[in-house]
Amino acid sequence: MNDEFNIISKSYGIQSIAPGVQRILLIHPRLRRGRFFDLNPARAKLQLEEAVALVNTLPNFKVMETTAVSTDRSTKKKRLWGSGRIQRIIALKEKISATALMIDVDILSPKQQAELTSIFRTPIYDRYNIVLLIFKIFAKTKEAKLQIQLAEIPYIRQRLLSMYELHVDPSLLHLDTSEKSKTERLEVLRYREQHLRKCLKAAVEEKVNLRIGEAQKNIRTVVAVVGYTNAGKSSLIKRLTGRNLYVEDRLFATLDTSLHVFRLPSGLPILFADTIGFISNLPTQLLASFQATLNHVANADLLLHVEDVSNPDYLTQRNVVMKTLSALKVRNELLKSVIRVGNKIDKLCRLPPNEPNTYFVSCADGRGFVELLAAVDKRVLTISGVTIRRLKLRPHSEAFSYLCKYSFLVGQPIPSEDNNYLLCNVVMDDNEFSKFRANFSFSKI
Known part of the structure; x- marks a missing residue:
């Protein structure tokens, strides 16, 4: 069965569209409704800029030119653009000697990908x-690699079905043309x-058991740290815990839950x-493959939502994160009780407006952490019901x-x-204390 999967994966999987160095022409389809565009220029x-950062995260991928082309x-149209705009894109592609195009949409259908590949005669990315x-290039841990393999299955399945159901020419997408039936595949x-x-x-279960350990199974509160990628x-966790976490200034530097x-x-x-960080215009079925490790978010007692408040678009990023959490079925009471952490204030001349349950910090110089920790401590004591x-x-x-x-001990006895x-x-909590008091004789001071 593994050999058969490897054959399918080689033809339909992600590695089949990523050979060698790529000079990318990045195209942002700018939606137009009547006389108005959906997005303002800013x-x-x-x-x-976010799409450029995504592409340039990949080794040997370099964005040579960007352009916004209205549609x-x-x-969801098969060609996205009319013939006039397509000809202008072709001219720009040839001018900069682009070897591939990145269309800045969440996901192209196989029919769109086949049509655009036929028109532009280059690999097409979304x-x-x-x-x-x-994910495939930077996954290091066992669970991260398994998640990536799982995330690729819907991609392979969609391309496979397109060949049978949409009558896509397999040669356009360099697909396997063997006689295996659709049902078998x-x-x-x-x-x-x-x-x-x-x-x-x-x-995931093995990792959790190893991390917590027998001596720490009395930990009753999980605080999940979520946010937009980068x-x-x-x-934040490195600054709080002093642990030697891997931190890098690139998108998706964290690919599993630790x-x-x-x-x-x-x-x-x-x-x-x-x-793992979230990002805009990303199909939820991709993040659904990370459900096993994102269970720590769904089952958490408290969410810390870290925001890069130095980014002019951080409020839009906030909405992306909250919508993604809702799509992942995170319960409403957890979303309503979130503590927001406005990070990177060291890059600002003045702080953003104050909001309820929001604390501004700098992971670079430590500002704001005393106030943040006090708020988390107070909330956790309330949530856990302990004294x-x-x-x-x-x-x-x-x-x-x-x-x-x-x-049950906290801190060092004096x-x-x-x-x-x-x-x-x-x-x-009260029940634990009653049990303790019934079994042992002690003095309370």
Whole structure:
């Protein structure tokens, strides 16, 4: 079955459209409705810049020229543009010696891709396959690689179905023309997808168990850190925890969820979950392949939404993130209670307007972290329903051993003046405290 999948993948998969160095002409279809465009010039410029950053993230890919070309009402038309505009694009392509085109839309249909490939006689990219290429090249961990393989299955399936159902000429997209039936090929894909999901689930569970460990299973609160790609999520966690996280100034530097134990100022232990960044105009079926690791977001107790407030379009990026989280079925109460973190204030001359539940920080110089941590601590204490209590215990008592074993202690115990007791801060909810009080004799101070 693996050999059969490899044959299908070689023909229909993402690697079949990415050979060698590419000189890219990037085209942003600018939608027009009547006399009006959907985007103002500033917004169109920012979207173009983001698309350029996406393409240039790939080794051996370089955007040589960008242009916005208006199109009427929809990007779903077979050719996207009329003959006059197509001829102008061809002339520009030849002028700069472009070897490939990137059309700045979420995903082109196989029929569109075949039609445009036939017209321009070069490889045609969209955001979907550019992002898939980025994922494939930069995935390092076991679960990230499994996620990328899973994300590619819908892409392969769509191209496969197009050959049978839309009567696309296989030679235009360099597709396999062997005699295997559609049903046989789809069954190979179904089996492969099922196998990858099982492997990914096992890999994620193994990673979580290793990270948390037996001594830390009493951690009751998960804080998921979400945001637009390159907003500074990993930098935030690195600054908070002091861990040696991989941080790079490029899109999609984080491709899987990583978990990091952290003690809040109150002493309460939590787990920070770092996640893959989101981006505009990206099909949700691509992120759906990351559902196994994004479960840390869906099941989190609190969301920290990191925003790059130095980006003029950060409010649009905010909407993209929130819509993506909704599409991933994150529950409404979690979305409503989000704490926003306005990052990169070191790049601003003045702060943006104040908003409820928003804290401005700089991961570069540490500004704003005291206030942010205090807010997170207060919220986590409320969510978890626990209380910080102070107990006076003998050092070698069964009660003290119990607190250590089940991770109820927060901070270091302080010896009493006569050194016969330890003053212990413990974190328990009311039920846990009642159980403890029923089993052990102690003094409360």
